Amino acid sequence: MPDPVKILKRLQSTKATLVNLHQIWSSSNHVAKAHNKHEALIRPSSFLYTELATRWALVLKNIEEQAPYGLGDTPTIQWQQQRYHRIIDLLTSRPPPDTPERAKQFGEWLHEFMSEHQSALLGVGRSVNEALDRGATPEQMDDERTNKFFDDFYTLNMGSRLFIAEHLALVRGDETRVVKAIDPAKVAERASADAIRVTSAYFTSSPAPKINIFKAPKVSQTIYVEEHLHRILFEVLKHSIARTHNHHASKASHLSRDRTLPEIRIIIAEGEQDVSIKISDQGGGFPLSTCERIWSYYHSRPPPTGNTTPSFASEINGNSPDPKTQISSFVDYAQVPYESYGHGMPIARLTSRYFGGELAGVHMEGYGSDYFYNLSRDRHIMEGLPKEH
The missing domain is CATH 1.20.140.20 (Alpha-ketoacid/pyruvate dehydrogenase kinase, N-terminal domain)
Incomplete structure (x- = not known):
């Protein structure tokens, strides 16, 4: 053997x-x-x-x-x-x-x-x-x-x-292949709906900000990993929705279900080499001294307490944790409750870079943030694995 x-x-x-x-x-x-x-x-x-x-x-x-x-x-x-x-x-x-x-x-x-x-x-x-x-x-x-x-x-x-x-x-033998010709606007629509659904269960003081999608007239399909694009947009939109809620809640003392939050805009453009996507929010932005924190695993960690956390120690010790809190109850990142597991924005940037793209942010403290994702259309870029592996 x-x-x-x-x-x-x-x-x-x-x-x-x-x-x-x-x-x-x-x-x-x-x-x-x-x-x-x-x-x-x-x-x-x-x-x-x-x-x-x-x-x-x-x-x-x-x-x-x-x-x-x-x-x-x-x-x-x-x-x-x-x-x-x-x-x-x-x-x-x-x-x-x-x-x-x-x-x-x-x-x-x-x-x-x-x-x-x-x-x-x-x-x-x-x-x-x-x-x-x-x-x-x-x-x-x-x-x-x-x-x-x-x-x-x-x-x-x-x-x-x-x-x-x-x-x-x-x-x-079905149509669910992962690498395929995708329509970025349709993926953005689905990511928007998923982000609103997840965050609305957490931010209940007012409706979610509206997400409007604008695209150039001739944005064509491109070969890419649909889940990768969805994950990137989903994580950024969750972040923008949360920032918008928190920023405007801190400025208003009259929270109500009728309060309208500023919209989040998604703009999709197509070039010869890239499909470029910009997500703009009015979530207050970040000061220059702290804007890199959004890409840090420490600063994007989940809350220290919460009843959605699985008991890993009990699994290691052979005890069965409460089925309601088992991690296996969530089979996909878009299903987990907001703030349950963290690491959303760092993973979004990692995913963007996997096949040669890039995700970056530009911030105006006191106003909002713009996030730019450049999706490379070059199908021959190799996976971005760590060099030592």
Whole structure:
């Protein structure tokens, strides 16, 4: 029987295989158009079989070797560490999907695994508060090492989630492929509705600000990851809605359900190289000295208390937490209550950069903020994984 320790060491010494949107798009088209889809799925299944093991081993290596200032000793990160050991063992103990039947079984296993993997990542932000409770200082939780640790953790997981979701869409043979031609305006509409829904349950003193979308007449579809664009816009819009509520609530003593908040504007423009999206709010902006805090994992951490927090310590100790507070009750980032898990804006910027884009903010203290997202239309830009991986 293979030694799990040796397998893990081998995987952790392996580099991840970088891909780009064109490769994913072309491979998926090949499977979708194949006469024998079961045969065609063997090759992408085999790639996932080896690549997921490598990437998960690199996540585990990041946890074990790079977690600074006691983060690795927090219940949340320990739970993640145990989870990655378990899923690596489960994957490497399976036979390779080198026949149509094994490829089918591999797809079924990925389907069962996907919901757990998505939801398990949502609560990582709790580890910052846990480290503070154990003696870490705010300065340590806000420094370059801490931010790099979370950047690497989330980035390494981003590709795994993308690969699994795209593969499962191919297995189903439906229209839910992840890498596809998208209409940015339609994605913006859905992100706006989701952001209003989530924040309205938290800010109940007045209706949410209206979100108006303006686009150039000829904004065409572009090949991209729809979930990535949705996540970026969703997180920025949540942030802008919250800033607008808080800024105008602090200026008004007559809060009422009839009070109208200033609108948030989304402007979408198209160039030869980029699709550019601007989100403008009147949420009070930030002073120059603190505007970079929105990209900090420390400053975007969830509240220190709250009944939506899963009990990671009880899971580690083998006790079943209250089902109402389990992280598995939320299978997607757009379903979780506002302020439950944090890290929204840093993850939005990470996501924007994954295939060569950029998210930046310009702030006017006392008035509001403009956020600019440049989505690169170049399908050949490779994934933005950490260089050492």
